[in-house]
Amino acid sequence: MILDLESYKEVFTNFFTIIINHSENAWYQLLLLSFIILVAFIIDYFISKIVVKSVNRFAHLTKATWDDILLNKNIIIHLCHMIAPILIYSFFDIALNESNWAYIFVKKLSLIYIVINAVRFGNGFLTAIYQVIINKEAFKDKPLKSILQIFIVCTWIAGIIVIISIIINKSPTKLLTTFGASAAIIMLIFKDTIIGFVSGIQLSANNMVSIGDWITVPKYDADGIVIDITINTVKVQNWDNTITTIPPYALISDSFQNWQGMTHSGARRIKRSINIDMKSVKFCTKEMLDKYKEIDLLKDYIENTEQKVEEYNETKVKNHTNPVNGRRQTNLGIFRAYLNLYLHENDTFRNDMTCMVRQLQPTEKGIPIEVYAFSKIQEWVQYENIQSDLFDHILAIIPNFDLSVYQAPSSDDLRSLSNIS
Numbered sequence: 442m443i444l445d446l447e448s449y450k451e452v453f454t455n456f457f458t459i460i461i462n463h464s465e466n467a468w469y470q471l472l473l474l475s476f477i478i479l480v481a482f483i484i485d486y487f488i489s490k491i492v493v494k495s496v497n498r499f500a501h502l503t504k505a506t507w508d509d510i511l512l513n514k515n516i517i518i519h520l521c522h523m524i525a526p527i528l529i530y531s532f533f534d535i536a537l538n539e540s541n542w543a544y545i546f547v548k549k550l551s552l553i554y555i556v557i558n559a560v561r562f563g564n565g566f567l568t569a570i571y572q573v574i575i576n577k578e579a580f581k582d583k584p585l586k587s588i589l590q591i592f593i594v595c596t597w598i599a600g601i602i603v604i605i606s607i608i609i610n611k612s613p614t615k616l617l618t619t620f621g622a623s624a625a626i627i628m629l630i631f632k633d634t635i636i637g638f639v640s641g642i643q644l645s646a647n648n649m650v651s652i653g654d655w656i657t658v659p660k661y662d663a664d665g666i667v668i669d670i671t672i673n674t675v676k677v678q679n680w681d682n683t684i685t686t687i688p689p690y691a692l693i694s695d696s697f698q699n700w701q702g703m704t705h706s707g708a709r710r711i712k713r714s715i716n717i718d719m720k721s722v723k724f725c726t727k728e729m730l731d732k733y734k735e736i737d738l739l740k741d742y743i744e745n746t747e748q749k750v751e752e753y754n755e756t757k758v759k760n761h762t763n764p765v766n767g768r769r770q771t772n773l774g775i776f777r778a779y780l781n782l783y784l785h786e787n788d789t790f791r792n793d794m795t796c797m798v799r800q801l802q803p804t805e806k807g808i809p810i811e812v813y814a815f816s817k818i819q820e821w822v823q824y825e826n827i828q829s830d831l832f833d834h835i836l837a838i839i840p841n842f843d844l845s846v847y848q849a850p851s852s853d854d855l856r857s858l859s860n861i862s
Contacts (some may be wrong), residue, residue: 443804477529481524481525481526481528481529482525482530483758483833484524484528484726485522485524485525485528487526489521489522492517509838516562516566516569519561519565520558520562522705523555523558523559525554526550526551526555526558527551527555528552529546529547530551530552530555532667539695549607549608552607553604553607553608556600556604556607557600557604559600560597560599560600563596563666564596564597565595567589567592567593567838568589571589573811584752590672590760594672609731626722626761635689636688636689636690637671637672637673637688637689637690638675639690640663640689640692643693644689644692644693646665649692649693650670650672650692650697651666651667652667652668652699653666653667654666654667654699654700655667655699655700655704656697656698656699656702657698657719658677658685658687658691658692658702659693660691660695661687662679662685663677663679663697664677664679664680665678665679665680665688666678668684670680670689672689673688674686674687674689675687675688675692678823693832704819706794706815707817708815708816708817709824710813710814710815710816711790711813711814711816711827712811712813713812713832714801714809714812715809715810715835715846716804716806716807716808716809716810716846717773717807717808717809717839717847718807718845718846718847719770719803719807719808719847720771720845721843721844721845722771722844723735723770723771723772723843724769724771725765725769725770725771725775729772730743730747732841736779736841738783739775739782742775742778742782743770746770746778747770748792750768750769750770754766754767754768757776771842772843773808773810773844774843775842776810776839776842776844777798777799777800777810779838779842780798780810780835781796781797781798783834784798788817789817790815790817791814791815791816791817794815795813795814795815796814796815797814798810798811798812798813799813806849807846807847812831816828821844
């Protein structure tokens, strides 16, 4: 029959009393103390070796990977290290009287060691759970690290409170009451941690930012991918491979741009304009229209538009001598029509999303003609190549529409004028 702890203690005490009943009390206590501590640490050593090896062997036998993480050596070892102080705490009253200062000291030391190992085991177990969860696809972009850090901080705070209560021999609840009275000071000390925790919850709950998102925060010169979210920082790896750290509450209190919506949409916007010299805009003559009809994309458009213009002018216009009367096609209007047709015919752009060529407010630098479209390609280098190819084409064809691009006079232009004069 298996004996309980009290029965073991009684057998242990009787054994030592028989062996050294003729010894002095001090020597008896010293020998018994040394033996208890030695036995406790020998048991701790062998159990640590046997249990850790057995658990690791069992974990490696299974096909699953989660048990390899949860039954990690560093986690189990903290659990095994609690055996020695538990044995010392349980058997120490055999050697010493409860009123002895050494008894009180060793008892408290054992309890403190038990609490420390319990906290380390708990934090190791939480970290292992985090590693298991974060490997799942559904949780890879979630800010779970900040939640883990909060739990770790809370367990250490709870452990420290218990340790202090052991040292001063008071109930932990009384200590919590005392800390409650000084809550303002505690909040001041842990202000950044508390604000960071609350901000992290808001970021996660509102799905504002996740690991892997591309964000832009002008205030902090951050423009890149979020690589880590913790209690006190959000780490952004910029496109130049530098790392910017941003406090989480800054993303709540200040504005920032998250490009993840673009990623999910499957397209990337092109929004760029080119300035046309206003002096080159004119009504189209028959010769000009015939020339533009030679462009395959424009042939049907020009013929259909010209038919509508002629029908309108025949019924609405009285004096046909002045081109101002009635409707006329312009080279700029036909140019815009060509670009619209070009974008819709090009497989590179999304026709199911906004795709247009518009005229912006004229300025002293000419008439801005803006291309507003969405590329199917999102990858940065290819996207820039597509955008560049588009505007290479636009710049090359502008003279074919009897238009000219506005460009401020350069030093060569001024030098040419001076040579002429």
